[in-house]
Amino acid sequence: MQPIQWYPGHMAKTRRMLEDQLKRVDAVVELCDARAPLASRNPVLGRMLSGKPRVLVLNKSDLADPAATREWLARFQREGVSVCAFDAMRGQGRDVIRLLEEAVAPAVERMARRGAVKTARAMIVGIPNVGKSSFVNRCLRRNAAQVADRPGVTRAEKWLRLTPTLEMMDSPGMLWPKLDDQEAARMLCWLGSLPDDIQDIEGLAESLLRRLMELAPRSTEERYHITGGGEEGESLLEAACRGRGWLLSGGRLDTERAARLTLDEFRSGKLGRITLERA
Ligand SMILES: Nc1nc2c(ncn2[C@@H]2O[C@H](COP(=O)(O)OP(=O)(O)OP(=O)(O)O)[C@@H](O)[C@H]2O)c(=O)[nH]1
Ligand SMILES: [Mg+2]
Known part of the structure; x- marks a missing residue:
């Protein structure tokens, strides 16, 4: 990556x-x-x-x-x-x-x-x-x-x-020349402090869903209907996509749309009040 x-x-x-x-x-x-x-x-x-x-x-x-x-x-x-x-x-x-x-x-x-x-x-x-x-x-x-x-x-x-x-x-927002801690950098992407179009948005949403399943499993499962229903080998994003009915013509999964909506929903607090880092 x-x-x-x-x-x-x-x-x-x-x-x-x-x-x-x-x-x-x-x-x-x-x-x-x-x-x-x-x-x-x-x-x-x-x-x-x-x-x-x-x-x-x-x-x-x-x-x-x-x-x-x-x-x-x-x-x-x-x-x-x-x-x-x-x-x-x-x-x-x-x-x-x-x-x-x-x-x-x-x-x-x-x-x-x-x-x-x-x-x-x-x-x-x-x-x-x-x-x-x-x-x-x-x-x-x-x-x-x-x-x-x-x-x-x-x-x-x-x-x-x-x-x-x-x-x-x-003042304008300022980052630093090299984001050494890539885990922290990913959090900044989830929070929307870096533009979505500089990265693989589906990978970003998948990593966010994985973290949300640890931090807020109930609300994440309920919102995306991803309990048990997923198919063998399916990613969380694909499961969420199927769960929410984000489909293209012919029933193909619209994972790009799912990625954007998942990020939007987290950023606007739709999954509840979630803190990513603990003191
Ligand atoms: N829920 C919530 N949303 C906020 C809060 N502060 C800002 N926002 C939202 O966050 C987004 C960014 O807000 P801005 O004030 O433009 O942020 P900024 O730090 O000036 O951003 P740049 O100028 O791009 O560096 C907007 O959609 C705001 O409505 C807050 O305390 N709570
Ligand atoms: Mg500003």
Whole structure:
């Protein structure tokens, strides 16, 4: 199988832009996906941002297992990370804004001692499709940043005023040049942080179904009718395809459609709230 890799030119450009903007910001908000809080954090960002006040947001927490999210929050807090869970579809953002205000407080106080009122600046960063633009929109309570359910939507930095003294910068998603941990890379594909068209979509859906059978066997079996009914030697994707009646003319299995729908259903939480990585 081809290794999973995605580092187009615009990502190298994003990295340079972030490095440049970093000098101008007082804090960084890093978004990751609550369903895979390790796999969805960029190790390059970790090194790049060292020394900057930071807040980690486990976004899409509405799609993650709540007990698993509590464990992740406890683990990060033990490690001294300023962290909170968020749902950029419904969340109010008060917790995050409070953490962000704490993060920028030293810079604001430094300016206050000099008699000036500072506009604090925070940069929002993270891998593609974790919900950075949705997060910004939610905090702003208006649709200022473009959002879509595919990776690579935001292409340039964008500064937006959150309060009279706080500005936020939405940024394009960034991965790193070599995805060494291919198991983690596969999770990122399941989550939709890499484009589907750079890989074998049927292989991807098959591996996802296998993992779902371990993590949520009941809902997976029920949704795809794959208990016992499968034919000898059939893959899970073929069994799901037959179970759901995803057929082409002549009764042939439409495994490509099945693959797309299976991935979509997982990504939108149709199988329930499932966390891929445990703390
Ligand atoms: N259920 C759920 N969906 C979310 C959440 N945040 C974002 N989404 C959805 O995830 C998809 C990606 O959201 P974006 O805000 O465009 O993500 P992004 O990180 O800005 O993506 P890029 O700009 O491509 O890097 C969209 O379909 C959003 O509606 C969340 O907290 N919960
Ligand atoms: Mg975006």
